[in-house]
Amino acid sequence: MQPFATMLDFQEGTITPNDNVIIRRLSHMTPMFADQDAAARLLAEDDPVLYEVYEVHVPDNAGNLNHCCSIIYPGKVGDEYFMTKGHFHAVEGTAEIYLGLQGEGLLLMETRDGEVAHIPFRPGVMAYIPPFWAHRMINTGKDRFIFLGVYPGNAGHNYGAIEQTGFAKLVVESDGAPVLIDNPKR
Ligand code: PAN
Ligand code: ZN
Numbered sequence: 001m002q003p004f005a006t007m008l009d010f011q012e013g014t015i016t017p018n019d020n021v022i023i024r025r026l027s028h029m030t031p032m033f034a035d036q037d038a039a040a041r042l043l044a045e046d047d048p049v050l051y052e053v054y055e056v057h058v059p060d061n062a063g064n065l066n067h068c069c070s071i072i073y074p075g076k077v078g079d080e081y082f083m084t085k086g087h088f089h090a091v092e093g094t095a096e097i098y099l100g101l102q103g104e105g106l107l108l109m110e111t112r113d114g115e116v117a118h119i120p121f122r123p124g125v126m127a128y129i130p131p132f133w134a135h136r137m138i139n140t141g142k143d144r145f146i147f148l149g150v151y152p153g154n155a156g157h158n159y160g161a162i163e164q165t166g167f168a169k170l171v172v173e174s175d176g177a178p179v180l181i182d183n184p185k186r
Pocket of ligand 1: 053068070086136
């Protein structure tokens with residue numbers, strides 16, 4: 001393998017060249033939002049793009065580092081902000097670094113033993129997600145929320161239970177500000 005570089009546009013969140021761009025729309029994760037009536041109303045008029053991920057593929061072993069840039073669009077389903085699906089890594093003992101580039105958000109994390117943590121994001125915030133912590137990013141601002149992720153090549157993604165029941169906390173807008181509330185499904 002040879003050294004290489006890509007261009008990360010700090011304003012737009014695009015990586016050029018990239019190997020893949022994931023485009024996640026509301027219809028790809030409708031059941032993950034608490035307010036199903038609000039989701040149905042949004043889907044009836046449109047199927048909004050919630051986020052995009054620009055990916056650079058490297059060999060999928062522990063010695064390599066995946067790196068990708070995610071753009072979460074501003075918006076809400078009911079009171080719940082647009083967010084990523086969130087996941088444990090398939091190899092749960094792998095960490096990740098998230099670096100905020102644009103906009104405002106919140107990193108929500110939890111362990112399988114019920115520990116919960118969150119970190120507010122703005123440009124320059126660099127969070128360390130330790131091994132064994134599930135992670136989800138949420139756009140709590142009015143503009144696009146853009147962040148870089150770096151994680152081991154063998155980490156993989158496990159969306160399993162999170163797709164069914166979500167995280168222990170939901171992040172919703174209350175009086176114009178983000179608050180964490182208990183997830184009634186958990
Ligand atoms: C990130 C995420 C990306 C999209 O690259 O995969 O932000 O989020 P979901 O994968 O939860 O849809 C990462 O954490 N990779 O491990
Ligand atoms: Zn991850």
